[in-house]
Structure formats: structure tokens, C-alpha cells
Amino acid sequence: MIRRILQAAALAAAALFLPWQAQAGGPADPTRGEALAEARGCAACHGPRGVSPVPLMPSLAGQQAEFLVLQMILFREGLRQVPAMVEPLRGLTDRDLADIAAWYASLPSAPEPDRGPRDPALAARGAEISAARHCGACHLPDYSGRANVPRINHQREDYLIHTLAQYRDNLRIGADTQMNGLMYGLSNQDIRALAHYLAHRD
């Protein structure tokens, strides 16, 4: 209950912040964001230009800026609990997060560097589930996302499996509970198929 209230408060702050930033703070500054990411060592886990070569670490390149800011606020406020993300974000302001997000959003996305071979049957099964659950309605037909809906194309397969299972099992509750409901009833094999399909698109 307290968690939900805190979450609502953090998101209300984020919602207030985003328009404010455009008015009073000027547009986000990707060059400053790059310097902050460099100083904080984000590359060690997320790759030098946001394409992650590290198992289970999400790629950030070409990700939607609004989604990135919201997730970093959730980490900073302890609402999305990932211990590895606590130190890197310590003491950063909303303005800092907007600049970092602008930098990652500006980088070209790419498939994971060590992507394994595509299994056509598994990918076809994933495409079927995506069509049946309308994943492209929110994430867009090319899965590049928009605003607070993330890019899920060019994401690591292992991270997709991990995070989709977390949504299903209510271990990751995002800005809202839409994804939790959408994953309801999918088996581990269904999740593997979805992740394989998404990670093997060009």
C-alpha cells in the first residue's frame, strides 16, 4: 500500500517535471548527459554507446527518452528495486536524468553483439503471441516504442526473458500495471518465444 502511494507520488512528480523541463529548464542537453554517463561508469554495464554486451544488462541506445527518465526516477526512489542501479544514480537530479536520457535516446539502437542463431519455429510462435496480445498496439508495429512505452526492438534476448517473467510474476511493477496484466497466463515457453522473436528482428 505504502509502496503504491510512493509510486504514485514519484510519478506525479515526474509528470510535473516533464512539461516543466520543456518550459523553464530548456531542452535536455545530450552532451551534458554523455559526460554524466561517462563520470558514473554506465558503460561498464550498458555498453560504451548503449548497446549492451553484458548478459542481462539492458541496452539503452535509441530508447525512448521519456521511458528512460521514468525508469531512472523509479530506481532512484527505490520503486524499481535493482541494487546495481542504486550507486550509479545516487544524488542525480531530475535535470541530470533528463540529460542522460537525451543522450542515450540519441544513439543508434542495434541488436545485441553476440546474438545467437534465429530459430524460425520459435520466432514464428513469438510473432503469433505478439499479434494475439497486441504488443505492437502500444510498442508500435516496429516495436520502437513512443514516449513512456519503451523500444523493445534491438533489446537483449536474455534481458527480455528476465523482465517479461518479472512483469508476469508481479516482481516488476512499472509506472502502471498494464504490463503485469498483459503477461498474465503466459508460460515460460511463451516468454522465451516472445523474447526470441523480438531479439531476432533487424
Ligand code: HEC
Ligand atoms: C553495475 C552495473 C550497472 C551500472 C554501472 C549501471 N547500470 Fe543501469 N542497469 C543495471 C541493471 C542490472 C539493470 C536492470 C536489469 C533488471 O531490471 O533486471 C539496469 C537498468 C537500467 C535502466 C532501465 C532500462 C530498461 O530498459 O528498463 C536504465 C535506464 C539504466 N539502467 C540506466 C543506467 C545509467 C544512466 C547508468 C549510469 C548512471 C547505469 N544504468 C549504470 C546495471 C547497471
Ligand code: HEC
Ligand atoms: C497497453 C499498452 C501496452 C501493450 C499492449 C504492451 N505493452 Fe509492453 N509496455 C508498456 C508500457 C507502458 C511499458 C513500461 C512499463 C514500466 O514502466 O515498466 C512497457 C514495458 C515493456 C517492456 C520492458 C522493456 C524494458 O526495456 O524494460 C517489455 C519487454 C515489454 N513491455 C514487452 C511487451 C510485450 C512482449 C507485449 C505483448 C505481449 C507488450 N509489451 C504489450 C505498454 C504496453
